[in-house]
Amino acid sequence: MSIFLQLLINGIIAGSIYALVAAGFSMIYATNRFIHFAHGTMVTASAYFLYWLFVMLGVNFYLASLLTIIFAGFLGWLTYVGFYKQLKKKKASNAVLLIASVGLLILMENLMLLIFGADVKSLNLLEINKGYEIGGAIITGLQIVIVVSALILLAGLFLFVRYSKLGKTMRAVADNPSLANILGINSDKIAQISFALGSAIAGFAAILIALEQNIEPVMGLNLIIKGFTGAIIGGATSLPGSILGSYLLGLAENFGIWYLPSGYKDAIAFVLLFIFLLIKPSGILGICKGVKE
Amino acid sequence: MFSAYIIHLLIIIGIFLILALSLNLTIGYTGLLNLAQIAFFGIGAYTSALLALQCWPWIFCFLLGGVLASLLSFILIFATRKLKGDYLAIATLGFAFVVYSILLNWTDLTRGPLGIPGIPKPKIDGLIFWPVNIYLILVIVVAAIIYFILHRLIKSRYGRLLEGVRDNEIGLAILGKNTFRLKYQSMMLAAFFAGLAGSLYAHYITYIDPSTFYLEDLILVLTIVIVGGLASLRGTVLASFIIILIPEILRFVDLPSSVLGPGRRIIYALILVLILLFKPRGIDGKVDLE
Numbered sequence: 287m288s289i290f291l292q293l294l295i296n297g298i299i300a301g302s303i304y305a306l307v308a309a310g311f312s313m314i315y316a317t318n319r320f321i322h323f324a325h326g327t328m329v330t331a332s333a334y335f336l337y338w339l340f341v342m343l344g345v346n347f348y349l350a351s352l353l354t355i356i357f358a359g360f361l362g363w364l365t366y367v368g369f370y371k372q373l374k375k376k377k378a379s380n381a382v383l384l385i386a387s388v389g390l391l392i393l394m395e396n397l398m399l400l401i402f403g404a405d406v407k408s409l410n411l412l413e414i415n416k417g418y419e420i421g422g423a424i425i426t427g428l429q430i431v432i433v434v435s436a437l438i439l440l441a442g443l444f445l446f447v448r449y450s451k452l453g454k455t456m457r458a459v460a461d462n463p464s465l466a467n468i469l470g471i472n473s474d475k476i477a478q479i480s481f482a483l484g485s486a487i488a489g490f491a492a493i494l495i496a497l498e499q500n501i502e503p504v505m506g507l508n509l510i511i512k513g514f515t516g517a518i519i520g521g522a523t524s525l526p527g528s529i530l531g532s533y534l535l536g537l538a539e540n541f542g543i544w545y546l547p548s549g550y551k552d553a554i555a556f557v558l559l560f561i562f563l564l565i566k567p568s569g570i571l572g573i574c575k576g577v578k579e
Numbered sequence: 580m581f582s583a584y585i586i587h588l589l590i591i592i593g594i595f596l597i598l599a600l601s602l603n604l605t606i607g608y609t610g611l612l613n614l615a616q617i618a619f620f621g622i623g624a625y626t627s628a629l630l631a632l633q634c635w636p637w638i639f640c641f642l643l644g645g646v647l648a649s650l651l652s653f654i655l656i657f658a659t660r661k662l663k664g665d666y667l668a669i670a671t672l673g674f675a676f677v678v679y680s681i682l683l684n685w686t687d688l689t690r691g692p693l694g695i696p697g698i699p700k701p702k703i704d705g706l707i708f709w710p711v712n713i714y715l716i717l718v719i720v721v722a723a724i725i726y727f728i729l730h731r732l733i734k735s736r737y738g739r740l741l742e743g744v745r746d747n748e749i750g751l752a753i754l755g756k757n758t759f760r761l762k763y764q765s766m767m768l769a770a771f772f773a774g775l776a777g778s779l780y781a782h783y784i785t786y787i788d789p790s791t792f793y794l795e796d797l798i799l800v801l802t803i804v805i806v807g808g809l810a811s812l813r814g815t816v817l818a819s820f821i822i823i824l825i826p827e828i829l830r831f832v833d834l835p836s837s838v839l840g841p842g843r844r845i846i847y848a849l850i851l852v853l854i855l856l857f858k859p860r861g862i863d864g865k866v867d868l869e
Binding site: 320321347369372373376378379380381382383384385386388389390392393396397400403404506512514543547549550552553556557559560563564 | 612658659664665666668669670674676677680681683684722744790794795798800801802805810837838841842844845847848849851852855856859867869
């Protein structure tokens with residue numbers, strides 16, 4: 287029973303991180319309709335930015351965190367305006383955008399490897415991280431903070447997309463881009479906002495990851511695979527779907543290693559991604575058919 | 580010493596040329612945005628290496644590497660037969676990730692991250708291919724045969740049908756052609772060649788580990804194909820030389836090895852991103868990437 291509870295808790299913690307990555311990815315995907323694979327490096331770049339401010343420059347942690355979120359949003363906006371928009375102007379297909387995005391991911395990952403080195407970095411903010419016991423399972427205070435803050439942010443995001451005017455506009459673009467254009471919605475502006483906002487969420491995820499784990503140059507790829515898989519499982523165009531899918535992925539991974547060697551944790555995500563793409567590419571809550579005409 | 584370095588570069592160019600030619604058959608000629616080619620390269624390398632360690636004759640290892648890659652590619656293309664464009668790309672990329680994590684985790688077979696050392700050099704009837712210049716001739720012969728086969732194939736009626744799958748699949752189906760058969764045949768041939776390239780790589784380097792068969796080397800091959808141009812064999816040949824030789828400049832600027840690896844990958848990725856931005860058809864591309 288305590289193993290079950292521990293795996294459940296671990297699954298929810300992993301799911302919270304994945305959900306933050308997936309939520310930003312999904313927001314960008316829904317309004318732009320191409321796969322922004324480089325979203326993973328937004329997290330890595332933000333985590334290093336936080337490390338640079340907090341450890342190397344000694345800035346106050348809360349101020350550094352706020353600056354990290356702003357930095358992430360700016361970096362995402364810059365990626366869209368400076369890169370994707372230029373490609374779109376040349377009528378690049380989704381396939382070109384995807385490959386360009388993978389190229390960008392490799393480029394940024396190796397730049398960070400060059401600047402910060404291959405060794406893992408850590409914030410060392412919380413030296414003693416006391417664990418709480420719930421029915422035989424252990425959860426640390428930091429992990430409670432991660433789950434709760436992720437849930438609050440995701441709930442806020444959900445309400446924003448559901449009820450605010452901007453959120454409704456974004457959903458309109460996601461639902462039917464050409465109709466939204468006819469109604470005078472500036473889709474370019476919406477794309478810029480979604481890149482900035484989606485990447486800012488990635489920046490928030492980066493702070494939590496930097497606190498809980500170590501910072502590595504190569505973590506972006508792993509994170510985008512998980513976030514992307516979560517988004518596909520739940521429906522990449524739907525924000526609640528992506529969040530749901532990410533929690534399901536976190537649970538599936540952690541319960542999966544009850545039966546499989548723990549090395550197969552990543553393989554579970556890949557296999558789920560593959561299966562969903564084949565059987566139900568629109569995901570559990572997706573609003574449109576994933577197979578392109 | 581210098582000539583040994585040149586021979587090494589030529590062997591690497593030859594191996595990646597085979598891989599890039601095979602990728603161009605699927606992406607360029609058949610219009611299948613297949614990102615799993617690096618996995619077939621890996622399957623060929625591992626199959627060949629493991630069989631060679633069981634003392635199988637080299638030629639069987641070499642061919643079986645290609646055959647197994649080819650069979651697995653059929654499973655992949657059968658499973659993904661309804662997907663197109665970026666969805667096919669992501670599904671095939673997912674397949675590449677699955678293969679990578681199996682190579683990493685099936686430690687009883689692959690020794691996982693430790694890799695497989697001591698892969699024997701190829702031999703045929705006691706004639707040992709050890710001197711690198713003879714290995715270079717082997718690689719050149721294999722690459723030339725594959726180039727010749729692909730060249731004849733795409734100039735033939737069959738090649739036109741493959742391009743028909745890329746340009747107008749529905750139209751071809753209306754004309755009564757089995758487009759799925761064309762797709763899996765193209766994919767299986769490409770995977771066979773990629774498997775052969777993997778085998779050549781494994782027996783040349785004599786040590787393989789899963790990290791060689793992951794996203795970073797996929798980007799290298801994709802860069803070669805896109806720089807050379809889709810549906811252009813000549814372009815792919817030229818681009819293989821250019822893309823593999825350019826980062827070699829770093830070697831002459833006395834850099835520490837911790838800078839060399841990332842520097843090389845930054846160059847590949849930068850070339851890829853810039854070519855997509857400024858010259859998306861590459862050197863000699865016939866079609867756009869859809």
